[in-house]
Amino acid sequence: MEKLVSLAKRRGFVFQSSEIYGGLGSVWDYGPLGVELKKNIKERWWRSMVHEREDIEGLDAAILMHPKVWEASGHVAGFTDPLVDCKHCKNRFRADDPKIKGTPGQPDGQCPACGTKGTLTAPRQFNLMFKTFMGPVEEDAAVIFMRPETAQGIYVNYLNVLQSSRQKVPFGIAQIGKAFRNEITPGNFIFRTREFEQMEMQYFVKPGSDGEWFEFWRAERMKWIEALGIRKEKLRWHQHGKTELAHYAKDAYDIEYEFPFGWNEFEGIHNRGDFDLSRHQEYSGKKLDYLDTTTNTRFVPNVVETSAGADRTTLVVLCDAYREEAVKNEDGADKEELRVVLKLKPELAPIKAAVFPLVNKDGMPDVGRRVYDDLRKRFNVFYDDGGSIGRRYRRQDEAGTPFGITIDGQTSQDQTVTVRDRDTLKQVRVGSGALVDYLKDHLAG
Numbered sequence: 322m323e324k325l326v327s328l329a330k331r332r333g334f335v336f337q338s339s340e341i342y343g344g345l346g347s348v349w350d351y352g353p354l355g356v357e358l359k360k361n362i363k364e365r366w367w368r369s370m371v372h373e374r375e376d377i378e379g380l381d382a383a384i385l386m387h388p389k390v391w392e393a394s395g396h397v398a399g400f401t402d403p404l405v406d407c408k409h410c411k412n413r414f415r416a417d418d419p420k421i422k423g424t425p426g427q428p429d430g431q432c433p434a435c436g437t438k439g440t441l442t443a444p445r446q447f448n449l450m451f452k453t454f455m456g457p458v459e460e461d462a463a464v465i466f467m468r469p470e471t472a473q474g475i476y477v478n479y480l481n482v483l484q485s486s487r488q489k490v491p492f493g494i495a496q497i498g499k500a501f502r503n504e505i506t507p508g509n510f511i512f513r514t515r516e517f518e519q520m521e522m523q524y525f526v527k528p529g530s531d532g533e534w535f536e537f538w539r540a541e542r543m544k545w546i547e548a549l550g551i552r553k554e555k556l557r558w559h560q561h562g563k564t565e566l567a568h569y570a571k572d573a574y575d576i577e578y579e580f581p582f583g584w585n586e587f588e589g590i591h592n593r594g595d596f597d598l599s600r601h602q603e604y605s606g607k608k609l610d611y612l613d614t615t616t617n618t619r620f621v622p623n624v625v626e627t628s629a630g631a632d633r634t635t636l637v638v639l640c641d642a643y644r645e646e647a648v649k650n651e652d653g654a655d656k657e658e659l660r661v662v663l664k665l666k667p668e669l670a671p672i673k674a675a676v677f678p679l680v681n682k683d684g685m686p687d688v689g690r691r692v693y694d695d696l697r698k699r700f701n702v703f704y705d706d707g708g709s710i711g712r713r714y715r716r717q718d719e720a721g722t723p724f725g726i727t728i729d730g731q732t733s734q735d736q737t738v739t740v741r742d743r744d745t746l747k748q749v750r751v752g753s754g755a756l757v758d759y760l761k762d763h764l765a766g
């Protein structure tokens with residue numbers, strides 16, 4: 322994992338937030354390559370969920386919502402972790418932290434940070450929602466929360482979307498947006514952070530058909546993830562047992578990935594029954610039932626949810642693409658060397674191709690610039706004329722760039738360039754005028 326974190330910083334994927342001030346705990350910033358990678362993942366999700374489906378509409382709800390939303394959703398009462406404080410060193414831990422010896426609140430309870438015995442408090446419930454104040458007065462009546470999930474913005478807009486889009490049940494609403502959780506044991510890079518992005522879709526169905534739709538969406542989501550190029554053997558399902566199920570859930574499965582730190586969830590598919598709309602109906606006093614005009618019956622729709630983290634999915638994609646390989650030296654020396662390469666699916670790669678003049682003379686930089694200017698109208702491409710060609714290839718390997726285009730001595734004779742494949746290292750000659758089509762063909766999928 323340290324290797325990936327250091328590559329992410331070196332190449333400009335992910336930086337620690339406010340790093341020059343020592344960083345802010347479990348908050349991360351996406352650099353020039355990271356923002357492209359995450360955007361490509363989100364766009365792919367949006368395309369498959371919203372554009373390719375006539376039964377799903379998109380939404381972008383605000384982060385700040387009416388405080389009653391979080392009472393109705395159960396977050397005010399139930400979105401908590403049991404925590405203990407050390408009265409001596411003031412550190413705070415989850416009560417189930419395996420590093421705690423003895424029983425918190427008892428004389429034998431030992432602080433894992435300072436080692437003092439008997440200074441840990443008994444567990445207390447700690448709400449994970451970030452609080453802030455709305456308006457000029459910092460008083461209890463002005464408290465609002467930073468949303469801990471995007472789903473509630475969808476439920477409270479269910480009627481608006483239904484009426485304006487003229488959809489009929491079954492139909493879905495999809496949204497990508499930021500969420501905030503004051504996690505107590507965050508960590509593992511961008512796996513668990515305090516500010517993160519979710520890609521959530523809530524599918525509203527007739528009661529009784531929820532089981533079938535649940536299975537449908539389970540299969541769809543796994544297909545989507547596999548199509549990101551993730552190795553199948555690194556993916557598995559985990560069904561929530563009775564004690565794990567969230568307060569709203571009838572049934573729930575996580576899709577887990579084998580991260581360098583073990584198997585962990587990065588997407589959940591949940592059968593939420595009619596909990597959400599019923600609760601918002603009760604708390605808002607507004608009718609949220611649905612009139613089925615074919616049978617002339619009314620019902621509160623059930624919800625099947627697919628809930629993915631954009632950051633965790635980005636981490637899955639990065640972990641899965643990271644390889645270290647022994648390859649032949651590409652500057653012509655007769656030796657092998659170790660390279661780090663991100664074998665990203667070309668469609669997800671931040672940079673699609675890099676353009677290199679072999680040497681900075683004989684007109685090669687001019688041709689290189691022309692090729693670069695031509696390509697960047699269509700693709701995110703990069704121009705690099707610094708260092709040996711082998712070094713330039715290695716830098717792009719670490720960025721996951723699928724193609725390296727080199728202008729060499731032959732280019733001025735027959736207007737062809739070499740195109741090097743990141744994974745096979747094979748080079749083919751392509752007419753410089755045919756590069757746009759070549760890239761279009763080889764980047765799709």
Ligand code: ATP
Pocket residue numbers: 470502504511512513514515516517518519586587588589628629630631632633634
């Ligand atoms: P966990 O148990 O790992 O905290 P969760 O079960 O609370 O996750 P959900 O509430 O189901 O997660 O959220 C759906 C998805 O949102 C998760 O699968 C994950 O990808 C993402 N997510 C949740 N919390 C975080 C976080 N703190 N940092 C990054 N992503 C998160």
